[in-house]
Amino acid sequence: MTSKTKRVSKPPLHCLLTPDAVVLKGHAIFAPIVASLKIRPPIGGVDYVQIALAEAKAGKGSAKISSQIASTLEDHAAVCLSVVSALAEWDQPEDSRAIVNFLRFILTGNERPSKYDEALELIRDVAVAGLYEYLDEQIDARNALYSVLLKYRTRCEWFRRERLREVVKGLEGKKGERALAVDLQEYIFNQGVEFSIEPQSASGEVDLLLRDVDGRFLVIDAKYVASDAQPSEVKRKFAEGLHQVSRYCSDYGQPSGFLVVFLDTSLTPRLPLEETDGLRYLRIKGANVFVVQVSIHDAPSASKSGKAHELLVDREELLKLVTEISTEAASVGTGESHKPLRANPQAGEVDANVSPETTARQEPVTNRTPRVE
Secondary structure, three states: OOOOOOOOOOOOHHHHHHHHHHHHHHOOOHHHHHHHHHOOOOHHHOOHHHHHHHHHHOOOOEOOEOOOOOOOHHHHHHHHHHHHHHHHHOOOOOOOHHHHHHHHHHHHOOOOOOOHHHHHHHHHHHHHHHHHHHHHHHHHHHHHHHHHHHHHHHHHHHHOHHHHHHHHHOEOOEOHHHHHHHHHHHHHHHOOOOEOOOOOEOOEOOOEEEEOOOOOEEEEEEEEEOOOOOHHHHHHHHHHHHHHHHHHHHHOOOOEEEEEEEEOOOEEEEOOOEEEOOEEEEEEOOEEEEEEEEEOOOOOOHHHHOOOEEEEOOHHHHHHHHHHHHHHHHHHOOOOOOOOOEEOOOOOOEEOOOOOOOOOOOOOOOOEOOEOO
């Protein structure tokens, strides 16, 4: 486990988990990831962790519950989060034997009685460590992609401004921001990042949809601001991009996405972005949208450019625009949604009948009634 998430030592149960649960819930970066795990359906369709919690609070020494053995990383992380949350809710620290044994069984399916300290150690090693390792992996993937996009911005602004203005006129049969998206796709591919391009989500066609080795999605959308764009148009372009990325994140069950805005204008937008760990983003409808601005304007040299033309964008104004665009999109409707093709990175197969948010789930074992010894 890396230093990005807190390494948990061995204090008592009630001291161990409650602070962590509070931190995760309110953390600017972790909160969307946690939220995406919370909305995943429980394995087998039944939330046995909550059943175990209720039975333990009622003082019962046995409960009809099933183990929750996951077949995907996301499902395992969701079970781990559920267990950590249940322990955070536990308000009887002096009598934790029942809940600890119930949760140990849910995590392992092992009915054999164990000592309290051993059961607690297992929960710490499986649930707490498993959750934080998942969070680390999510952050690592996000940070790696963000670094690639920053390098792409430098390459564009230093060496490709004129070339990209020509790309806008047409590339690979596309024009405007669609042509610029092709250039972005090619650059990311040349960096050795493996990705697939999904033809359509429930909200439309996403510019670039990356997949890591574990099948998780990373959403990128591109916008283009023309040289003659007025300040109101610039603001609306950003709002449209923020809306679309947040919708795509919702479609694919992802906590965050990326918006790359190509600016062929003398205006320099100053957005009300938050910053964490050096990454700049805006929270839109539960998703963190990381924003990268790429200037391709034919800017004169610093000695001839004079005073910079900054366009200050108010946070409330921007969020209001996003809301208006969301309302307009909802009133128009996207028509019948089409399930995008999903590539199996291991088998090289394509399945057109599986939606992005659907993952394989392992059936739980037959209901058991573990007893507290």
